Amino acid sequence: MREGTTPLVRREDYTAPSHWIRSVDLSFDLDPAKTLVINRMQVEPNAARPGEPLRLDGEDIVLTRVLVNGESISFRNEGGQLVLENLPAEPFALEIRNTCAPEKNLELSGLYTSGGSFFTQCEAQGFRRITYFLDRPDVMALFRVTLRADARSYPVLLSNGNLVEQGRLDHGRHYATWVDPHPKPSYLFALVAGDLVCREQRVRSRSGRDHLLQVYVRAGDLDKTEHAMNSLIASVVWDEARFGLSLDLERFMIVAVSDFNMGAMENKGLNIFNTKFVLANPATATDVDYGNIEAVVGHEYFHNWTGNRVTCRDWFQLSLKEGLTVYRDQTFSQDMAGEASARAVKRIEDVRQLRQMQFPEDAGPMAHPVRPEQYQAIDNFYTTTVYEKGAEVVRMMATLVGEAGFRAGMDLYFQRHDGQAVTCDDYAQAIADANPGSPLATRLDSFKRWYAQAGTPRVSARGVYSAEQGSYTLTLSQHTPATPGQPVKAPFVIPVAMGLLDSDGRPLLLQLDGENGYSGTERVLVLDQASLTFVFTGLYGLTSAPVPSLLRGFSAPVILDAQADEAALFTQLRHDTDPFNRWEAAQRLAVQRLLSAVRSGQPLQLDAAWLDAQRVVLRDPTLDAAFKDLVLTPPSAGYLAEQLAADGIPVDPPRIHAAREALRSQMAQALHEDWVWAFEAHQDNGAYRPDPVSAGRRALANLALSHLVLDAARTGDTVWPGKAFQRVKDAGNFTDRQGALIALLHAHHELAEPALARVHAQFKDEALVIDRWFALQAGTPERDGRVFARIKALALHPDYSLRNPNRARSLLATLFVMNPSALHREDAAGYVFWADKVVEVDTFNPQLAARLARGLDRWRTLAEPYRSAAQEALIRVSGRADLSPDTREIVTRALQ
Ligand code: 0A1
Ligand code: ZN
Numbered sequence: 001m002r003e004g005t006t007p008l009v010r011r012e013d014y015t016a017p018s019h020w021i022r023s024v025d026l027s028f029d030l031d032p033a034k035t036l037v038i039n040r041m042q043v044e045p046n047a048a049r050p051g052e053p054l055r056l057d058g059e060d061i062v063l064t065r066v067l068v069n070g071e072s073i074s075f076r077n078e079g080g081q082l083v084l085e086n087l088p089a090e091p092f093a094l095e096i097r098n099t100c101a102p103e104k105n106l107e108l109s110g111l112y113t114s115g116g117s118f119f120t121q122c123e124a125q126g127f128r129r130i131t132y133f134l135d136r137p138d139v140m141a142l143f144r145v146t147l148r149a150d151a152r153s154y155p156v157l158l159s160n161g162n163l164v165e166q167g168r169l170d171h172g173r174h175y176a177t178w179v180d181p182h183p184k185p186s187y188l189f190a191l192v193a194g195d196l197v198c199r200e201q202r203v204r205s206r207s208g209r210d211h212l213l214q215v216y217v218r219a220g221d222l223d224k225t226e227h228a229m230n231s232l233i234a235s236v237v238w239d240e241a242r243f244g245l246s247l248d249l250e251r252f253m254i255v256a257v258s259d260f261n262m263g264a265m266e267n268k269g270l271n272i273f274n275t276k277f278v279l280a281n282p283a284t285a286t287d288v289d290y291g292n293i294e295a296v297v298g299h300e301y302f303h304n305w306t307g308n309r310v311t312c313r314d315w316f317q318l319s320l321k322e323g324l325t326v327y328r329d330q331t332f333s334q335d336m337a338g339e340a341s342a343r344a345v346k347r348i349e350d351v352r353q354l355r356q357m358q359f360p361e362d363a364g365p366m367a368h369p370v371r372p373e374q375y376q377a378i379d380n381f382y383t384t385t386v387y388e389k390g391a392e393v394v395r396m397m398a399t400l401v402g403e404a405g406f407r408a409g410m411d412l413y414f415q416r417h418d419g420q421a422v423t424c425d426d427y428a429q430a431i432a433d434a435n436p437g438s439p440l441a442t443r444l445d446s447f448k449r450w451y452a453q454a455g456t457p458r459v460s461a462r463g464v465y466s467a468e469q470g471s472y473t474l475t476l477s478q479h480t481p482a483t484p485g486q487p488v489k490a491p492f493v494i495p496v497a498m499g500l501l502d503s504d505g506r507p508l509l510l511q512l513d514g515e516n517g518y519s520g521t522e523r524v525l526v527l528d529q530a531s532l533t534f535v536f537t538g539l540y541g542l543t544s545a546p547v548p549s550l551l552r553g554f555s556a557p558v559i560l561d562a563q564a565d566e567a568a569l570f571t572q573l574r575h576d577t578d579p580f581n582r583w584e585a586a587q588r589l590a591v592q593r594l595l596s597a598v599r600s601g602q603p604l605q606l607d608a609a610w611l612d613a614q615r616v617v618l619r620d621p622t623l624d625a626a627f628k629d630l631v632l633t634p635p636s637a638g639y640l641a642e643q644l645a646a647d648g649i650p651v652d653p654p655r656i657h658a659a660r661e662a663l664r665s666q667m668a669q670a671l672h673e674d675w676v677w678a679f680e681a682h683q684d685n686g687a688y689r690p691d692p693v694s695a696g697r698r699a700l701a702n703l704a705l706s707h708l709v710l711d712a713a714r715t716g717d718t719v720w721p722g723k724a725f726q727r728v729k730d731a732g733n734f735t736d737r738q739g740a741l742i743a744l745l746h747a748h749h750e751l752a753e754p755a756l757a758r759v760h761a762q763f764k765d766e767a768l769v770i771d772r773w774f775a776l777q778a779g780t781p782e783r784d785g786r787v788f789a790r791i792k793a794l795a796l797h798p799d800y801s802l803r804n805p806n807r808a809r810s811l812l813a814t815l816f817v818m819n820p821s822a823l824h825r826e827d828a829a830g831y832v833f834w835a836d837k838v839v840e841v842d843t844f845n846p847q848l849a850a851r852l853a854r855g856l857d858r859w860r861t862l863a864e865p866y867r868s869a870a871q872e873a874l875i876r877v878s879g880r881a882d883l884s885p886d887t888r889e890i891v892t893r894a895l896q
Helices: 219-224 226-243 287-302 315-337 340-363 384-417 424-433 441-447 566-575 579-600 608-619 625-632 637-646 653-670 672-681 692-715 719-730 734-746 752-762 767-778 786-794 805-818 829-842 846-856 866-878 885-895
Strands: 019-029 035-045 054-057 062-068 076-078 081-084 092-100 110-114 117-121 140-150 156-159 162-168 173-179 191-194 197-204 210-217 251-257 270-274 458-466 471-479 494-501 523-527 531-536 547-550 559-561
Touching (some): 117 251, 117 270, 140 191, 191 270, 210 219, 210 226, 219 226, 226 287, 251 287, 287 692, 315 340, 315 384, 315 424, 340 384, 340 579, 340 625, 340 637, 384 441, 384 494, 384 523, 424 441, 458 547, 471 523, 523 531, 547 566, 566 579, 566 608, 579 637, 579 653, 608 653, 625 692, 637 653, 672 692, 692 719, 692 734, 734 752, 752 767, 786 805, 786 829, 805 829, 805 846, 829 866, 829 885, 846 866, 846 885
Parallel strands (some): 019 140, 210 251
Antiparallel strands (some): 019 035, 054 081, 110 117, 117 191, 156 191, 162 173, 197 210, 471 531
């Protein structure tokens, strides 16, 4: 549907629906070209809005008849809605018949075909592409669904809930009827019909109920479902143990589909997943894939309570379910990781992701509050702000009320709202009400600014030590820059977990002025004003000022501008008891070096103190390999660019790239012997296991290998590149095969070419590996324009296609979002390519196009000539009259 202007939807305009739909009986005659849908609804007028017409949503479907209580009635179409007037004042039966064309549905929203099977995707507004309905989350109905299809082509027929009937029909067709016992909004409806096989497992929950868990895939993929099934079982167990939430269905199904716009979808009892987040075996999936599968399986399963049992009143409340469910899946993954150090590694990874994706969003043209105020295309608001920042908001609440208080708050939330469609206010209120007197409850209104105000607060910390008085005076201040539509911000409530260290890194006992006695070595300060001062006392006999360790565990999503004291950072890197801040100190030390080179335009020259500190970490026998890998991995180019942008310095991507490359090669050279040791000391010969400890060892060995291959260019060594090539040939798992391939690619070694060819030949029938094969090439750091040239050539490769979102993203999202070194070119060819591809994808998949379009969000931060050239590309795209509302919203905002 292409219309001139799409109206803005505003949160403040919410009104209850004119009618309720209490139950739906759907029947489908499935046919790829033309599917017939019969939709019988029990409708009840909303007593609060008597006499109003019923306006049903519908999109890209063909209406064939409308009956009210069995009689045909007149209707009209208005603004894409079906309007029925003069309806009974009492509950009535409404029957709609319509058709749709699944095989023509390339938007992958509604009912579509993929690989010869039928799938649906209804969130947020896909159900209206299946039949006419009140397609909004506050209308919850009981669903009964009958599927009819050719028995040979579609032996498996699935929908939500329980299978109540099945049988054969004439002409080789068969049918199945499913009944979902729980009322749900239309966005949670799903059906699947196809030639699929499944792995299944029966489990008994703590409450003693039996459940059937199933994972459905295409016939050749059954050997890749074990990890997903294990993750599902672990999720069921975890939600019962941690939150007392048990599975409320006899059957819980996961189905994998290769054409999918997003990661996965929590349809009631019938989760539909992108294959990328289901299929894994050691030969084709990496450690990161294994971790992602566990997280996404958990995420969708946890939605069963946070999203499905309690759902959103309207789409502005999206973070009610998404922020909370991300918080739950992150906690789940931490619990699964086990020990404290492995938990910290997971936290560092999550924070890195937040800073890499969400902070730029919050500083750019798409900045919006966790609960947005308005949208044109709701699909554009499935953002990292709603998801990941939303999770940080939940985490801060948990920090402010403590673990037990948080559990009590969750219990109260379900007690109050089970079966309802509610708001973010309802959620925060429940957590606060369960914890009267807590720092959350006493500041609830100001805390809720996290839902209402966009932008990342900057917190500055200044400390003054008085040896005579034995006091340390810490002043914390906050300021949040303006964001589009929000020029002035009120102070946030910011929990700052902290400790103080002496110069040898020993934790100091903490006592605030006026308190009597010490309260341990770590505490949470609550910064709820523009500026607050905290005086710590009883700090006698120190040889120098204490080193503050602030924002431990990243206790709030803010940018901390601490005093850049190198000595203190080295102390923290060596000794901080908080692993997050230990890593953070390493990051700051690297950032300072990289940025001073970028700013001055002088070549980067690493100092011995820094290199020694890296070596000490690498060789430290008490640290986990995964942690070492994080410390020794330099900050990304995108993160560095944001640091410059925050200070108003124009971003010159090639300069940043040059500084990072210099850092990598100097680390390769100076730590050569250490990398040799690290590689050799982290080889595991046993069977592949994806647990965090083994994964960390592989990550570190692969990091070492990449430095060794890089250094070979300097020394003329052929041994390490040869070893890498050998590993591409015979690695026992895909993580190591990929690590070796990356080492060759990132060093631009001549063996990269034959290595790529081997991987392609060996895995040509594994779609997810081929996606990776494209992405690895697109993500290679640029050298002399060769990477960009390769990407353009790959776009014409016979295996490449824009129709499949995973394949499309493998080249495009990787280039636009992850590889600034290849995208930003003086000749503007990167931006021309961006514009061409966005426009092309937009003709058939607006959701995907709009996401790719966001690759130029930060154009305003660029130095010339990049800035003007990027702007020109945006103007060119926005000048297209036939742009989808989704993509139009993105480019319009970018240019505002
Ligand atoms: N609720 C899903 C995300 C999702 C949203 C929209 C979709 O339509 C293309 C698909 C999935 C989740 O949070 O996992
Ligand atoms: Zn979700």
